[in-house]
Amino acid sequence: MTADGMPATDFAASSPCAPPTGNLIPLLHEIRHALTRWLEQREEHVIDLRSIPLAPGEEDRLLEQLGAGEVQARLSVLGPSDIIETRYPGVWLTTHYNEDENIIGRFIEVCEVPGILKSQLEDSRAGLGRLENDLSNAETTA
Amino acid sequence: MSKDKTLGETLRERGVSRRSFLKFCATTASMMALPPAMIPVIAATLEKVRRPSVIWLSFQECTGCTESITRSHSATIEDLIFDTISLDYHHTLQAAAGSAAEHAREEAMQENHGNYILVVDGSIPGDNNGYSTIAGISNKDMLMDVAAGAAAIVAVGSCAAFGGIPKADPNPTGAVSVSDLVKDKPIVNVPGCPPIPAVITGVLVQFLTFGLPELDQLGRPAAFYGQSIHDRCYRRPFYDKGLFANSFDDEGAKKGWCLFKLGCKGPTTYNACAVTKWNDGTSFPIEAGHPCLGCSEPDFWDAGSFYKALSVPTEAIGKTAVYAGAAGLIAGAALGASLRARKQSAVKNHERVTIDDLDQES
Numbered sequence: 001m002t003a004d005g006m007p008a009t010d011f012a013a014s015s016p017c018a019p020p021t022g023n024l025i026p027l028l029h030e031i032r033h034a035l036t037r038w039l040e041q042r043e044e045h046v047i048d049l050r051s052i053p054l055a056p057g058e059e060d061r062l063l064e065q066l067g068a069g070e071v072q073a074r075l076s077v078l079g080p081s082d083i084i085e086t087r088y089p090g091v092w093l094t095t096h097y098n099e100d101e102n103i104i105g106r107f108i109e110v111c112e113v114p115g116i117l118k119s120q121l122e123d124s125r126a127g128l129g130r131l132e133n134d135l136s137n138a139e140t141t142a
Numbered sequence: 143m144s145k146d147k148t149l150g151e152t153l154r155e156r157g158v159s160r161r162s163f164l165k166f167c168a169t170t171a172s173m174m175a176l177p178p179a180m181i182p183v184i185a186a187t188l189e190k191v192r193r194p195s196v197i198w199l200s201f202q203e204c205t206g207c208t209e210s211i212t213r214s215h216s217a218t219i220e221d222l223i224f225d226t227i228s229l230d231y232h233h234t235l236q237a238a239a240g241s242a243a244e245h246a247r248e249e250a251m252q253e254n255h256g257n258y259i260l261v262v263d264g265s266i267p268g269d270n271n272g273y274s275t276i277a278g279i280s281n282k283d284m285l286m287d288v289a290a291g292a293a294a295i296v297a298v299g300s301c302a303a304f305g306g307i308p309k310a311d312p313n314p315t316g317a318v319s320v321s322d323l324v325k326d327k328p329i330v331n332v333p334g335c336p337p338i339p340a341v342i343t344g345v346l347v348q349f350l351t352f353g354l355p356e357l358d359q360l361g362r363p364a365a366f367y368g369q370s371i372h373d374r375c376y377r378r379p380f381y382d383k384g385l386f387a388n389s390f391d392d393e394g395a396k397k398g399w400c401l402f403k404l405g406c407k408g409p410t411t412y413n414a415c416a417v418t419k420w421n422d423g424t425s426f427p428i429e430a431g432h433p434c435l436g437c438s439e440p441d442f443w444d445a446g447s448f449y450k451a452l453s454v455p456t457e458a459i460g461k462t463a464v465y466a467g468a469a470g471l472i473a474g475a476a477l478g479a480s481l482r483a484r485k486q487s488a489v490k491n492h493e494r495v496t497i498d499d500l501d502q503e504s
Contacts, residue, residue, distance in 0.1 A: 021376055046178030048171075050417060055376040056429070077162040096165050103423060105169040107178060116168070120160035 021055050024062055031091055034110040038090055044111040059106075066093060066108075073117060079104075083117050150189030163189070173344045173418065175365045187351045194350065195250050195258040197288055198232035201281040202274050202308040202317055203264030207299040208234050210336035211343065227259070227346065233276065244277045251291050259349065260292035262320050265301040265308045269316030285323060294328045294354060295320060298342055300437060303331035303361070310443035321361060328354050331361040335437035338418050341366045360440065362412065371408035371434050374416035377401065390431070401428060405449040407436030 027047070034045035049059065067087035075081040079099040085092050092114050096105040147155075153163055167185040171178060200208065212235070229235065230250035231243065238246055250258060262285065267273035271280030279287075289295060297320040300306040308317035321329050332345050345363055348355045355363040372378060380386070380400040387394035388403055395401075402409070408416075411434050415426040427434055433449070436442045 021379055046181075048178050050172045051175060053374050053376050053378070053416065058376075075161060075165075077159060077165050081165055094168075096169055105165075105172045107168065107172075116161050116164050120164075122154065122160040126154065 021053050021058060023052055023054060024058055024065075027052065027062065028065065031088075031108060031110065035088065035090055038110050044109070046110075047108040049106040049108065063093070066091065075116065077116075081116070083114055147192070148189060149191045149193070152193075170344065170347050173340045174348055175368070175414065175417070184347075184351050188347070191350050193228045194293075195230050195254040196227045196261060196346075197230055197247060197250055197258055197292075198235075198261040198263070199276075199281075199284060199288060200233060201262065201264030201266050201285070201302070202315065203299065203301050204307075205234060206336040207263040207302075207342070208232070210339045211298075212339075227350075230254075230258075241277070247288070251288060255291040257293050258291065259346070260288050260295045261298055262295060262302045263298045265305045265315075265317035265319060266323060267308075267315035268318040268322075273315040282323065285320065289324045289327055292327055294330065294349065295324060296345060296349070297321065297329055297331045297333075297361075299337055300333040300335045300440075300442065303333040304440040306335065307443055309441070329361055330355065330357065330363060332366075333360075333362060333438040333440075334413060335435075335442075337438070338366075338414055338420065340418050341414055358412070362438075366414045366418075367412040367438065369412065371411045371413055371416050371428070372406075374414075375408055375428055376416070377428060395431065401431075401433040403451045404433045405447060405451055406433035407439070407442070407445075407448075407452065408434040409452060411436040411439050413438040 030047060034043075034047075037043045037045065049062075054062070069085040069087045069089060071083075071085040073083045075083065080097045080101065082095045082097075083092060084095075090110060090112070092109040092111065094105075094107045094109055094114055094116070095103060098104050150163070164181070164185060167188065168178070168181050171181045171184055176184070198208075228250075231247040233239075233243055236243055236246065264281075266281045266285055268282075271282055274281045276284060297303045301308055301317070302320050305313075305317045305319045305322075308315055309319075321331070330345060330349070332342055334341070344366065345355065348363065348365065355365060358364050358367055360367075372381070375381075377398060377400045380398070381402055385394065385397075385399040386403040387399045387401055389395065390404065400406070406428065408428065415434070416428070419426045419429075435448050436445060439445070
């Protein structure tokens with residue numbers, strides 16, 4: 001453990017069967033730069049973890065380092081999606097699964113809140129239509 | 143789904159939420175190796191897409207490419223891709239058979255002339271049209287007939303793209319690729335034996351979203367085939383450090399070192415296996431401990447031993463050629479018989495098969 005009680009990760013360590021790619025530290029620096037830009041200019045940034053070669057075990061170490069913060073949400077959208085604010089506020093981890101719960105995409109998003117978590121205008125319009133219809137039916141029956 | 147409605151309209155009618163659609167677009171962008179900044183562009187474009195007709199022709203092939211696409215592990219992709227296109231003819235997947243199936247193809251060609259996408263898997267026999275026919279029509283005639291009205295052609299698998307295994311020496315059917323025959327239509331090659339399922343669907347989505355993708359010199363979409371397996375391989379750091387496995391069970395193999403000396407074709411093979419991976423994203427051949435065979439490159443089957451390092455001359459082939467030249471076919475046959483006998487003896491005695499043994503058989 002580190003002095004502030006956070007789990008310490010040895011990025012130089014590698015599992016016995018997998019050589020490290022050396023991509024973890026640069027990836028964390030990219031997140032640091034993105035978070036700086038977000039704070040100073042409100043510029044959002046998304047990193048697609050599938051686009052970066054990572055050795056077996058390295059992604060787990062990255063996720064361990066990012067940890068979990070105050071917000072954790074599970075969406076039900078063509079299979080589940082998990083959205084977690086990491087222990088660095090403003091840095092989110094979005095994991096998309098298919099209906100068999102296999103991971104089909106994983107992104108790190110640096111923003112106020114990931115777009116997919118917000119209510120969508122198209123869905124709200126459809127919801128308004130349903131509500132009006134329900135009320136109309138209820139008034140007809142009453 | 144009506145062909146007049148856009149994908150967005152149809153999805154909303156079916157109760158697919160905007161969030162679900164955004165998830166589809168995000169995973170599709172990832173699959174196409176596009177920067178995440180393109181996600182909103184994909185969403186905006188795909189939503190307005192009208193359902194294009196797709197005619198899928200299968201020629202000299204093993205159905206592995208169709209098996210691959212139907213096992214695309216992403217439910218969102220496979221559901222939405224088949225919602226997005228109208229697969230009007232695919233003689234393995236369609237319910238209709240015989241003349242009804244051929245009628246469906248002809249009808250789709252007539253109704254969508256100039257606008258449909260033609261997908262081809264399998265190579266085409268060039269020597270004798272009778273080697274492979276469908277409903278009495280030779281593969282070549284059917285290809286040329288359907289290609290004439292297509293907006294674009296997607297050659298799926300190494301057989302359609304480059305001739306593949308049917309074209310391997312001695313190429314008994316005179317197999318040729320789609321691009322050997324069709325010269326006047328845009329052709330996107332999606333090689334692999336088979337191609338990665340997500341790459342097949344990704345190319346179709348990319349075509350619908352952005353039109354013809356950027357291609358490399360072999361006609362492959364750069365988004366998926368732009369980088370070598372070697373460049374994206376998680377074992378690359380070992381190559382850089384000069385640490386190699388020299389056999390499949392030595393210390394280097396156990397430690398996951400680079401498989402270059404075991405014949406890995408990763409440095410000369412361009413594909414997305416190292417990133418997209420196989421079997422629900424579980425792994426790819428190198429991660430499972432086997433060298434890349436280079437199946438998405440032309441003539442991979444005849445490119446020397448799978449187990450000889452790229453920079454090492456194919457010594458065994460040279461020797462065999464000299465022996466055959468000196469002693470004629472009888473010596474070649476004797477060599478083959480000797481190898482078979484060695485193999486049978488090894489199986490019987492449970493002897494360990496070495497890389498040299500594999501080399502001599504290949």
